[in-house]
Amino acid sequence: MKIVVMGAGVIGVTTAYYLARQGAEVVVLDRQPGPGLETSYANAGELSYGMTSPWAAPGVPMKALKWLFMKRRPLFIWPLISPKMWKWGAQMLTNCNESAYALNKSRMVRISNYSRDVMPELIADTGIDYDGREQGTLQLFRTEKQLKGSKADQEVLAEFDSPFEVLDRDGCIAAEPALAEVKDKFVGGLRLTADRTGDCRLFTIALAEKAAELGASFHYGQKIEMIAVEGEKVKGVRTDKLGLVTGDAYVCALGSYAPNLLNPIDIRLPVYPVKGYSVTLPVTDDRFAPQSTIMDETHKVAITRLGDRIRVAGTAEIAGYSNRLGPHATDTVRHVIGDLFPKGGDLSQAEGWTGLRPMTPDGTPILGPSRYRNLYLNTGHGTLGWTMAAGSGRAVADLVMGKKPEIDFDGLTAERYGR
Template sequence: MKVVVLGSGIVGVSTAWFLARDGHEVTVIDRACGPARETSFANGGQISVSQSEPWAQPDVPWKVLKWLFREDAPLLYRPMFDPAQWAFCLRFLNECRPSRAEANMRQILALGRFSRATFDLIRAETGLAFDHRERGIVSIFLSQQELDAAAHAAAVMAEFGVDKKVVSRDEMVAIEPALAGYSANVVGATYCESDQSGDVHRFTCGLAGLAEAAGVEFRFSTRVNALLAEGGDIAGVSVTGPDGAFATVTADAYVLALGSHSPLVARTAGLSLPIYPAKGYSATLPVIDAGAAPTASLTDESYKIVMSRLGERLRIAGTAELAGYSSTLNPVRCRLLVERARTIFPGACDWDAAQFWTGLRPATPGNVPLIGRTRYPRLWLNTGHGTLGWTEGPGSGRALAELIAGRDPGIAFHFQGC
């Protein structure tokens, strides 16, 4: 079967990889000049099943109100005259109900565990190098209330076999000695030994190279204009090539994996996807003192910032900004990342050499991605992974390939389209 995958981030490339392994003729189309050039370019680096708690929690609406006029807020909401933004926010509020938050976390956990196993499978088969570490994730808490909530979430995760546990400050320092100088500020921490970290851009580019060698065709610098709906199905995809010429690409099946731009393309076929861009930031700095820099990945839960060691670099990433499709760097939020990391690991990096980046995460109201067939028989979705694209991407690609082949992926996840 001929399959066209729209998007070459971690989700799209993983999907193409598993489709090609199933014997399909696969073409990947992306407007960028190469794989993983947008949201999969410089994220926080965490492969983090233990971070499966959705942003939509019962206490979050009050926090958002408190943060409303703070440029450095972990979640910054900029009200706009944008119906999509308001619709997303209303759905987000609905997902903040306790019953919905826990149900969403269970789905995210199931997909995350499946994806981590898939990731390990790819790594074992390919031997890809991408600054990979298996030192787990330490999450630090500055208030007892936050730590108590994390303990409850860890208990739910234990039902799914996720080894996240509450640890004392002394245990935290034993796990990550670089936190010793900051430990007095911490109430407690959680630790998940089975979580990992690595450079998503390097991994995705490496996997794309292997996929191309296996017969996958990549068409870069090619803009996706529209899905061409005809007779109750998708008859093709309108694209503009590198030379500016319009063309129609046809296939037996189409996979929409364009991240935050998925709803814009879906709209051309009359589909409404509950996805809105949540802009995230990152800073990458050279490590100048290896002993002062962390080797485990770190999550600062109070500031919603993550830090991962990528070889001789430290990647700091986080915050979310609901401000449409703007990719403008906010200097206040950039400084927050560097200043927070310097507070915790003061001698670790050259703090004046930060390289800043921003990307649009494709957020759904409950953080559960859209994976499955749409009302158009030939059109499939693999999008909406929010902050967990690196964690969920390999498994999502494998699961969708199974669905396209008519097989059950075998995980407790509600596969759905639109």
């Protein structure tokens, strides 16, 4: 069985690996010169199983208004003349209520927990190195109000079997000793003990090599121009260099760019690009550097240790398909690392990056079948592509190969949006 996978980010590569492991002839197409060069390139590095939740939540509209006026704000909205943007925003607002939040979170956690369970097996099978650590995530609260407000999160974590610890200031320092240098800047934290960390791009590169060893072929520098359909089936994918690439089945794992190819064949997915920023800097002194991931609740910025580097990521910017990295774009993430770990890394050597997160208005990715019998979807993971990659890749691969997936696809497919 020949399968064509569109996209060589972490989602496309994990899908390709699981397909190849089951004996499929896999062809992967991507416009970049190598794997993991779009959103997978420099994300936060969190495998945040305990923090899996939709952005659309009760109270978020009021919080968003407050964020827009912060000096170092976590949210930017550029009022573009874009019907798609405003429609997506309106759909997101309709999900900002208790019942929608509970439903959407349950769907997301289903994928996240599955990823949490299968990731160790994947690493054991492949032996790949990706600067991985298993020391959890510390959600750091600067105010008593934030600490008290986390009670609701604790109840949700308990409901979905996500282990956690509530820590006072000393407990936070025990988990992250370098915070002793700035102990007056926080009051406590919530530690999510099942979370892991790692370099998503290193993982993607290494897994692509393992997939290639299993027979998968990767064709880079290929701009996908169109998906050709005939009746109820896809008959091929046309690229600018290879021409029409045919297969028995096709998987679209193109992240934010999926709608651009799917709209012309009458598959309309509410996936919108939400821009994020990061900086990566070298560790200068391990004693004063983070050991795992710290999430600054005030600025919505994640600080993650990746080997001898520190990755600092955050900010949500709604500005269409813009990859511009402006001169002050990383000011917020730079402020947070300098504020919490002033002696840990060298900010003068920080490398800035920006990427587009493929967000759905309800937070849940879009997995599984489409209106075409041989076209499958694996997109819309938002900020959680790295977290959900192993689970969604394995589940979609099983579905394509005619094997019953180990998770229920109810509520995860495109059907929840209608045609």
